Structures are given as C-alpha cells and as structure tokens.
Amino acid sequence: MTRARAFASSRLPLLLCFVVLPAVGFAQKPAASKSPKRNEHQHTLNAREQAFVAQATADDDMQITLAKLAMGRSDNPRMRALASRIVSDHTALNLQFAQFTATKGSKGHAHGVPVQNIRAMQAHLQSLHGEAFDQAFAGMMVKEHHSIIAAxxxxxxTAADDRLKTIAARGLPVLQGHLAAARALMKEGSPAQQRRENQ
Known part of the structure; x- marks a missing residue:
C-alpha cells in the first residue's frame, strides 16, 4: 500500500499539468482574436484616399459659403431653396468626413479648392444682382458639382477603405440631385424672365 501511494503521489503533478496547461491556452485565445480589430483602427488612408477627403471637404466648405450667399441675395425662391438644400447636404457630408478622419487620425493633404479661388467666386457673386446673380450662382454650382461628382x-x-467607399457611394446621388436642380434653374431662368418670355 505504501508503494501504491508513493506511485500515485508521484504521478499527481503530471496530471495537474495536463489539466492546467489546456486551461491556460483557452484563456489566451480571446486576447489573440481581438488583435485584428485594433489593426483596423491603426489602418491609415493611402495618398489617393487622403487627397479625396481633402478635396471633398474643401468642396463642402466652398459650396456652403456660396450657397449661404445665394440664400441672402437671390430673389428667386427656387434658387434660395436649392441654396438651402446645398448648405444642409454639404454640412451633413462634411460631418461624415470629420467623423471618419477622426477615427483615422488623418486630415488629408491640402488638395482642395484654394481659399483665394473661393474668395474670388464669392466676390464675383457679390458684384451681381437679380437674374445675373442667379445665373452666375447656378453656373458655378453646375461646374463645381461636375468636378466633385467625378471624384x-x-x-x-476604388477606395481601399470600405467606410470611405460607402460615404462616397451614398454622397453621389445627393450631389447629382444638386447638379440636376442647378441645370434646370439655368435653363428655366428667373420667374421675371419667364414672365417676359410668356408675354
């Protein structure tokens, strides 16, 4: 009996090793499975994606600035309605880009509309009144939306980042709606012009 007890006690540490080691292995697996999520947040945008974000956000700022001017200066209620829609939609797009870049730790490179160009467009519009203002503003919206829609x-x-690709895809119909409305207003002219043509 003494030898049997000695044999059993000598095998006890080995049995404990077989029980404890697998348990340690299972405890470590969840920690390893979390590492890909951390890598997702560490992913940075490539140069092309950064350039697009910078272009899109600069375009948002430019369109908001010009549309606010149109809201206060245009006599055409349809033009003011389009301007209000542009301000609202581009503000929402700008917020999406701001939230997106905050998670990436990147603001992109300066490849947007130069500030001096925005000021020049703003100054040109401020020098106009009535139908001339409406036509100039609508023309700017057509031109600028053409450019940003292509981007x-x-x-x-082609964006490698799925979230950025989604923002761009969802923004497209919004911008295309602005373009269509601006084109229609350019063709229709102001209410005063339509009255003159109908007389």
Missing amino acids: YEVAAK
Whole structure:
C-alpha cells in the first residue's frame, strides 16, 4: 500500500499539468482574436484616399459659403431653396468626413479648392444682382458639382477603405440631385424672365 501511494503521489503533478496547461491556452485565445480589430483602427488612408477627403471637404466648405450667399441675395425662391438644400447636404457630408478622419487620425493633404479661388467666386457673386446673380450662382454650382461628382465616382469604386467607399457611394446621388436642380434653374431662368418670355 505504501508503494501504491508513493506511485500515485508521484504521478499527481503530471496530471495537474495536463489539466492546467489546456486551461491556460483557452484563456489566451480571446486576447489573440481581438488583435485584428485594433489593426483596423491603426489602418491609415493611402495618398489617393487622403487627397479625396481633402478635396471633398474643401468642396463642402466652398459650396456652403456660396450657397449661404445665394440664400441672402437671390430673389428667386427656387434658387434660395436649392441654396438651402446645398448648405444642409454639404454640412451633413462634411460631418461624415470629420467623423471618419477622426477615427483615422488623418486630415488629408491640402488638395482642395484654394481659399483665394473661393474668395474670388464669392466676390464675383457679390458684384451681381437679380437674374445675373442667379445665373452666375447656378453656373458655378453646375461646374463645381461636375468636378466633385467625378471624384466621388472614383472613390466609390476604388477606395481601399470600405467606410470611405460607402460615404462616397451614398454622397453621389445627393450631389447629382444638386447638379440636376442647378441645370434646370439655368435653363428655366428667373420667374421675371419667364414672365417676359410668356408675354
């Protein structure tokens, strides 16, 4: 009996090793599975994506600035309605980009609309009145939306970051709606012009 007890006690540490080691292994698995999530937040935008974000946010600022001017100066209620819509939509887009870049720790490179260009457009509009103002503002909206829509289309197809691709894809119909409305207003002219043509 003494030898049997000695044999059993000598095997006890080995049995404990087989029980404890697997438990330690299981405890470590959840920690390893979390590492990919940390890597997602560490992912930085490539140069093309950063350039798109900078262009889109600068375009938002420019369009908001010009549309606010139109809201106060245009006599055409449809033009003021479009301007109000542009301010609202581009403010929302700008917020999406701000939240997105905050998670990436990057603000992008300065590849947007130069400040002096925005001031020049603003000064030109401020020098105009009535129908001339409306036509100039609508023309600017057509031109600028053409340019930014092309950038959104590229980002929606080629962006490596899925979230950025989604922002671009969802923003496209919004911008295309602005473009269509601006084109229509350019063709229709002001209410006063329409009355003269109908007389």
